[in-house]
Amino acid sequence: MSLAYETIATLRRRLLSKEIHPRDILKDLFTQIDAREKTLHAYTYLNRESALAAAEKTDLSLPLGGIPIALKDNLNALGDPCTCASKILEGYTAPYDATAVSLLRQAGSILLGRTNMDEFAMGSSTENSALGLTRNPWDPTRIPGGSSGGSAAAVAGRIALAALGSDTGGSIRQPAALCGCVGLKPTYGRISRYGLVAFASSLDQIGPLTRTVEDSALLLSVLAGHDPRDNTTDLRPPEKFLTQKNGSVQGLRVGLPKEYFLPGMDSETESAIRSAADWFKKNGAILVDVSLPHTPTAIAVYYILATAEASANLARFDGVRYGRRATDARDVLDLYHRTRSEGFGAEVKRRIILGTFVLSQGYADAYYRQAQKVRALLRQDFEKAFTQCDLLLTPTSPEPAFPLGERTQDPLKMYLADVFTISTNLAGNGAISLPCGFTKSNLPIGLQLIGPHFGEETILRAAHAFEQAHDFFQRLPPS
Amino acid sequence: MSTPAKWEAVIGLEVHVQLLTQTKMFCGCTNHYGDAPTSHVCPVCLGLPGSLPVPNEEAIRLTLLTGLMLGCTLAPVARFDRKNYFYPDMPKNYQISQYDDPLCAGGLVPLDPFLFPKEIQDTAEPKQAARFASPASISKKMSPNLSTLKIAAESTLTGLAPP
Numbered sequence: 328m329s330l331a332y333e334t335i336a337t338l339r340r341r342l343l344s345k346e347i348h349p350r351d352i353l354k355d356l357f358t359q360i361d362a363r364e365k366t367l368h369a370y371t372y373l374n375r376e377s378a379l380a381a382a383e384k385t386d387l388s389l390p391l392g393g394i395p396i397a398l399k400d401n402l403n404a405l406g407d408p409c410t411c412a413s414k415i416l417e418g419y420t421a422p423y424d425a426t427a428v429s430l431l432r433q434a435g436s437i438l439l440g441r442t443n444m445d446e447f448a449m450g451s452s453t454e455n456s457a458l459g460l461t462r463n464p465w466d467p468t469r470i471p472g473g474s475s476g477g478s479a480a481a482v483a484g485r486i487a488l489a490a491l492g493s494d495t496g497g498s499i500r501q502p503a504a505l506c507g508c509v510g511l512k513p514t515y516g517r518i519s520r521y522g523l524v525a526f527a528s529s530l531d532q533i534g535p536l537t538r539t540v541e542d543s544a545l546l547l548s549v550l551a552g553h554d555p556r557d558n559t560t561d562l563r564p565p566e567k568f569l570t571q572k573n574g575s576v577q578g579l580r581v582g583l584p585k586e587y588f589l590p591g592m593d594s595e596t597e598s599a600i601r602s603a604a605d606w607f608k609k610n611g612a613i614l615v616d617v618s619l620p621h622t623p624t625a626i627a628v629y630y631i632l633a634t635a636e637a638s639a640n641l642a643r644f645d646g647v648r649y650g651r652r653a654t655d656a657r658d659v660l661d662l663y664h665r666t667r668s669e670g671f672g673a674e675v676k677r678r679i680i681l682g683t684f685v686l687s688q689g690y691a692d693a694y695y696r697q698a699q700k701v702r703a704l705l706r707q708d709f710e711k712a713f714t715q716c717d718l719l720l721t722p723t724s725p726e727p728a729f730p731l732g733e734r735t736q737d738p739l740k741m742y743l744a745d746v747f748t749i750s751t752n753l754a755g756n757g758a759i760s761l762p763c764g765f766t767k768s769n770l771p772i773g774l775q776l777i778g779p780h781f782g783e784e785t786i787l788r789a790a791h792a793f794e795q796a797h798d799f800f801q802r803l804p805p806s
Numbered sequence: 807m808s809t810p811a812k813w814e815a816v817i818g819l820e821v822h823v824q825l826l827t828q829t830k831m832f833c834g835c836t837n838h839y840g841d842a843p844t845s846h847v848c849p850v851c852l853g854l855p856g857s858l859p860v861p862n863e864e865a866i867r868l869t870l871l872t873g874l875m876l877g878c879t880l881a882p883v884a885r886f887d888r889k890n891y892f893y894p895d896m897p898k899n900y901q902i903s904q905y906d907d908p909l910c911a912g913g914l915v916p917l918d919p920f921l922f923p924k925e926i927q928d929t930a931e932p933k934q935a936a937r938f939a940s941p942a943s944i945s946k947k948m949s950p951n952l953s954t955l956k957i958a959a960e961s962t963l964t965g966l967a968p969p
Binding site for chain 2 (some may be wrong): 400402403409411416419421422423425480520521522523524528555556557560627638639642643644645647648649660686755
């Protein structure tokens, strides 16, 4: 079998036993890429030569020695492009490594390439990429989710073993759910954001997309920890995750928030999530009904705060220093106008305008500051719920992957794709999405497990137990 | 025509101070003066995509120390704001500033009355002038001699304890 189908954990064992060489993994991956990338378009850039060169001098004693990993195209890796899938960063070469990227290198992994995304991580379908759309490996007429859609499609389509993504409102978990892989958004502050091109700084978090929960834990163990370059990283000492895997959920209190089970939700999704809850109960977990009463406000709060932060974060793309610069500008104001009009896509412009409005004089009190207050209430919802339970169990996405083009003209409908994932970014909690079933038309369904702040070990143990008791993670998309 | 007596001059000073730190305010680059151009730059001070500022601990310490000397209220939490505007000399197109919760607020600069011109010393109660509680009481006769004010403020910062 092609090594592209294996998990990181398995490949590490085979590398250490000298059964295989890192170049064998790359060769198999490139064979797969040659066969599938044309359909999927998961990558914006591939490091073929540099990856093969790196494979000849890997240190297998390191935790990810010899393992190729793909990066979402908003993570700076020295010498590689970093386009954020935007025309405004055309031709830009990253002059430094993000902390997460430098940790991957130090752990011995090989940078395979850069994955497609919604422009500046704004979107839920990867259709907002200026570099072309990505297709879902389970059904190429459908979206892979977003914004880390390239990462999810690459991992699910067996053209990457694992990829990093970023999650501001669900951008790791929702595409993981729609592509049938494992996506972890760690607690805010768990992984350094230094070198991740900022969308909304108080919500962004880097995380892994993998085939299995074990691989997710492996990557988190490498990436987590304090970084003096990111003042928001937590100070606790480094941890190794999922070192004990007893597969038990005995006594675990699993909360079912009633606001996440709505009348009219997709019936196949609902029944898969209910079955997952039943599995936890059958295996000794205690199901608890909980409430997160401010959930209905989350999307409104998010689209005020995230756009406000984005409007400031994206101000630096002005054509003066790097990236795209408009030609024939009359003066500096004209240069700004032309560069930004030509360089940004429609959704990015929409969010910059909205964000500038909610921060503007006379409106900041009505919108931005009000939204901050409601955010505090959302956070309290989670704190209260976690006095009654250890984990929350919800759907990741209200429905499976939808057809390409279905929502591109209706931004509000597109925003609803993140209705179950947005609250955790606002509250800062960590959460995972893993496969928990398939629809009749063979589309993956994702289960979300949300933990208290820095509760990743609990999340990963429960997710691993569920995963290993089912065969969902072993199913392959049609080739 | 209005008479000058109906107006009271209220003068605010924006005083810039360069702290003697080893490195810049938001990154680890040395701020040594006189070295080759653009030799002390990094992704943070260039405002490159993905970079994040980290406040200079020594600068915060010196700011709080100054606040203590001036009898300011010190903020329990350091909070910064973004002052957004587009300008070509500003790589991020916002300044990192403090609006609502500055590190030091309130406080006062006690001025030594003996450093003021003789005619002001004659008209002002020494204690009143020292507290500077009513600038109007001395502003009536004071000529706009900024250098005198500057000396007074400096002598306070270097030598005198807050009241």
